[in-house]
Amino acid sequence: MKPFLLLFTSILSAADLLTAPNASVWVTPAMKAARNLSESTARSPKDLLTVAEKTKWEETGSYQEAVDLYRKLAAASPYARLVDIGETPAGRRMYIFVASKDKAFDAPTARKTGKPVIFFQNGIHAGENGGKDAAIMLLRDILVTKKYENLLDSAIILSMPVYNVDGHENSSPYHRFNEQGPREMGFRATAQRLNLNRDYMKADAPETQNWLKTFNKWQPDLFIDNHVTDGQDLQYDSTVAIEDTIQVHPAVARWVSEKWTPQLWAGMEAEGHVFGWYVGGPVRSGAPFLTMPFTPRFSTGYTAARNRATLLVETHSLKPFSVRAWGHYDIMLETLKVVGRHGAELRAAVEQADRDILKPGSKLPLEFAPAKSGVPYQARLLETETYTGAALGGPVLRYLAKPRDLNVTLIRTAVPKTEVVVPRGYYIPKEWSSIADVLKLHGIRSQVVTQPVTANFEVIRFEKVSFAALPFESRFQPNFEAKTVVEKRTVPPGSIFVPTNQPLAKLLLNLLEPTAPDSLLKWGSFNTIFEQKEHGADYIMEPLAAKLFAANPKLKSDFDAALAADPTLAGNPRARLMWLYQRSPFYETDKDVYPILRVVE
Structure with missing residues (x-):
């Protein structure tokens, strides 16, 4: 810690500094009541209460507390088990919790049940609290108090207690100063200072590698990633982004848009939530309200590229900690209710997506742009005013406890921005077998060439190559122009052939096509090809x-x-x-x- 910060923190605590500016000015009676959350606490055995509940949502427990509670849930129910999935760089164990009425505690047994597998991910950004505690409470109400035990009749539930374990234990009252509670929070990045929600494609972090192995084993049908958003104060307590456009297979997209989305919306609004679509930037009058697909570096973009139903949850950082947990609890609960009614259709959609292999010669969109037209939507904002800030020397925004409903155009339909023609496959030279290792980590099938192959191949050359001055997520990313030419080459034995005739072909193209936004080349995995090794005198x-x-x-x-x-x-x-x-x-x-x-x- 820097000397001036040591001096400053010895004078003022985080509580002294942030008593009011980080609190939302808009909290409804329904938010204060947080009905399902408070009722869950009231019916729980005392030894299964979280630290958050015990402290009236002033604090959140340690990672060990979460693991211990999951162990207690497994001990209390024959339908649950805590499964070790690997180790973090700092030596902590990572777990996945499995809840199954069929006692299907491994992936092969789960597949035999025919039930959809639902995956709740918590704490990828370890300071974004709510999902971790809410998931424990919901599973407690399924397995122990049995308020919702019927939800296990039609689904198998996976819950990751905390994804970014090392970041969670790097806890401080000075992390995420724009989030209202708990008193101490974990850190956004891992012990290696990697953001796991930028690592799904390059898979640098050991945590990501453990996650990919787990996902490949279980092949979940539906994925929910619990986050807390930053940004402007709003009426909303919970917002979501759902992948149901051209990023995901049409059968899965139909299930999401026809079954999941409308019933999730109805259930959340019936519970009193101010519920809406998530957008990353500010909402301005006259501007369209855009919710575009995420690229595969992000959790929901990655799972969509694998043709899974996927949902990003963003409860709001300025709402009280209990309100955020209430949002997470109800979103997971309502989703499980939808799966209870339409789980068979979800399984059928995912199975169809896995059967429908990309055809060579067809076109695959790699980047997306918003459609030109949308639908009417009412954005639930708050009135604001400005004042002159003495420290910042200019106008500063201040939110007022007065709702402002803005009629906007909601654009959720994406159109291709860049497309690529699907090849029959790719040949990776033996000397670049580390790239094939990354593909294997993602579950992509390949084979070693045993005989020379001579043919005309498409070769990609790069021009106008440049690099950013600073690294991003430990990588120096190239900018370039790509030109494709056809050349006759002989591929030697020992090379690796990766066919597109496989269920993960879409993910494969996103990894190996250089112009894809999160390709391995754009992530810097091939940077040596841009270095000149010889020079003329x-x-x-x-x-x-x-x-x-x-x-x-x-x-x-x-x-x-x-x-x-x-x-x-x-x-x-x-x-x-x-x-x-x-x-x-x-x-x-x-x-x-x-x-x-x-x-x-």
């Missing part, structure tokens, strides 16, 4: 240039044209040398060339 290049010009008059005319068009090039001897070197037979042929070949024949 001026005293060698100058006499060599005369021979090159004599042998290739067009090269001389191109050189003269380039000098005339670019005074900077003309006045820089080293740049002139490089221009010639890059067009000579001595230049590295594999620089700026994607080593993975696209199979189109």
Whole structure:
């Protein structure tokens, strides 16, 4: 900790600093009552209460408390088990909790039941509290108090107590100062300072690798990721983003839009929630209200790319801790009710999605843009005013306890922004087998080539390559322009063929197509191809240039044209040398060339 911060915190506590500015000015009677949450506490055995409940939602418990409560639930019910799934970088154990009336505590047994598997994820951002405690309470009401025991008749439930375990235990009263309680909160990133909700594709974090192995085993049908959002104060206590556009298979999208969404909305509003669509930025008068698909670096974008029904929950950071937990509890509860009524249809939709393999020659959207038209929507905002801030030296926004309902155009339909033609597969050179290892971690099937393969392949070359000045999530990400050419190549034995004829083809293309927003190339996994390893000396290049010009008059005319068009090039001897070197037979042929070949024949 820096010296000035040590001095400052010795004078003022977090409670002293944040007594009012981080509290929402809009809390309804229904939010204060938090009916299902308070009733759950009232009917619970005392030894199964969370620290949050015991402290009237002033605090949240440690990770160990959550694990101990899950163990107690498993001990109290024959229908539950806590399963170890791996270790964090700091040496803590990670778990998944399984609730099944069929005692299907492993993935093969679960599949035999024919029931949909529902996955609740908590604490990916460990300071975003609510989902962790709410999931324990809901499972307690299913397994112990048996208020909702019938929900296990038609579903198997997986609950991750906390995903970012090390971040959860990095707890402080000074984390997430724009969140209203609890007193201490975990940290957004892991012990390695990685944001797990940016890591689903590159899978750098051991936590992500454990998660992927677990997901591949269980193949959940429906996924809910519990978050707490930041940003402007609103009337809403809970908002959601649901993937039901071109990011996900049409059969799954239909189930989401026709079964899940309307019944979830009706149930939440009946309970008194101010419930709405999640948007990342501010809502402005006259601007459309956009809810676009997430890219696969994010949890819900990733699970949608695997054609699963998926939901991002964003309760609001400025609402009281109990209100946020109430939102998480009811969203999970209402979802399980929907699955109880329509679980068989969900399973059928997911099975159809896994059967419908992408066809070579068809087009797959990789990036999305909002449609031009939408539907009327009422955004539930709050009135504001501004005042002059002495510290900030300018106008500062202040929210007022007065509702402002803004009529906007809601656009939830996405259209392709960039598309790619689906190849028959990809060849990965043996020397890049680490890329095949990442694909295997995602559950993507591949095979080793035993005989040479000679054919015409699509080869991707890159131009205008640049890099950001600073890393993002430990990676330096390239910017580039891509050009595809067809070349005859021979693939040697030991290379790895990855076919698109498999259920995870959509995910495969998002990983290996360089222009995909979260491709492994864009995440920096191929950065060495952009590095020049050899260099020409001026005293060698100058006499060599005369021979090159004599042998290739067009090269001389191109050189003269380039000098005339670019005074900077003309006045820089080293740049002139490089221009010639890059067009000579001595230049590295594999620089700026994607080593993975696209199979189109």
